[in-house]
Amino acid sequence: MLRYLTLVLIFLLGTLAGYALSAQASDLPMLPASGNTRYNNLPVAELNLAHRQQRNGQFEQALLTYNSALAWQPNWVPALAERSALLARMGRDQEANRDQQLAERQNPTAAAFYLAKGRNGLMPFLALYPQEWYADHYGFPEERQISVEATTPQAYFIEQYLSIMEGPDTAQAVLALQQKVDQDVLAAKRSLETLPRDYNPGVKNMLLANLAMLNHDYREAVQLYNDAQLKYGFNWPELPYNRGLGQILLHNYMNGCQDLAQSAKAGFAPAGVMYQSLCNF
Known part of the structure; x- marks a missing residue:
């Protein structure tokens, strides 16, 4: 089943960009x-x-x-x-x-x-979760480590998703993503609500913010990313990266590009790609 879902996701990722560019x-x-x-x-x-x-x-x-x-x-x-x-x-x-x-x-x-304004159109551009935190807490096997060659947002997204497909402790987070791919936002939110009480609040906020981004509620997403970083004190480079994308979609280039630059400086390769694409006018 997991292999099937993986193939479905990769197929969807391959078609999302075309859908976004051709949608009415x-x-x-x-x-x-x-x-x-x-x-x-x-x-x-x-x-x-x-x-x-x-x-x-x-x-x-x-x-x-x-x-x-x-x-x-x-x-x-x-x-x-x-x-x-x-x-x-x-x-x-x-x-x-x-x-x-x-x-x-x-x-x-x-x-x-x-x-990429259609349903799920932004999905291939987002960081799914903080890589460092997941690696520390769930110990990805070596064959599931994200490669340094995955510099584009789309390649990084696919490798992040594959890296958690078989992690039992992240099953609900994976399920939430699958449900969002299926365009069932309410089910995805319910799955996140069933995460353990002691599940990292910064990670949970990031997952909820990602759902908000995919639902084009950029203000809500930016606030959730802010909470994960400021309220809960986490400095994962994926947070300013995703928040920067949300800020830019709100036409707040000053803060958005600053976020992307911060993430790129911290070593998050997709942030450098998006900074050069979105901020290097």
Whole structure:
């Protein structure tokens, strides 16, 4: 059964990026408006304004706002991705595909991240759990250790998942992930609630935050990551990494990029990849 679920997960991971890039915009949640007004002299406020305009049904005005942002920086991947989604929502598929392809040419990793708004689309980008803590407490066998070559978020995600597939003490955490892959959020939350009372609260908060990220509740996710790091005092590099992704999806580039840089400095390789993709304008 575990082997079957593993194969299913790997298949899903292989198709998630394609799904996220091809899903109809009407099925995708819009990014929330928040964060700084500018980052590296980029007009982040215009992304926030365009989001508010879309939320109010002002699609033509939102399109003009994206056009203004892209006039400032024509190759800015977040604005290209969001304008692509808006154009698809407006039925202008040819223009939407043009923006999507331009974003992919600029940076395929960043384009996949910003366009991954469908169900579970963000899953391959997230760190599942703190590797150091799990290794110390559950003693992964040597063949399950995560390789140093797993530098991309997607490769790291698959190796993290495989490393805990056979761990009996983490069965409920694995089950919660499987249930989220099956798009059963309530069941996943119930599984986390059945973890032992003395289960590490930082780990539990991280797992709950990941569910919030996959459900596109970025503010809730950022708060849970904050609690794991600040309230419970854990400094695993996976926490600022995931939190940084949530901050960036809230258009808070200043804090998000700072989190990614902190995680990369601590040796978490996927953070360096995402920093170069999302923050190196």
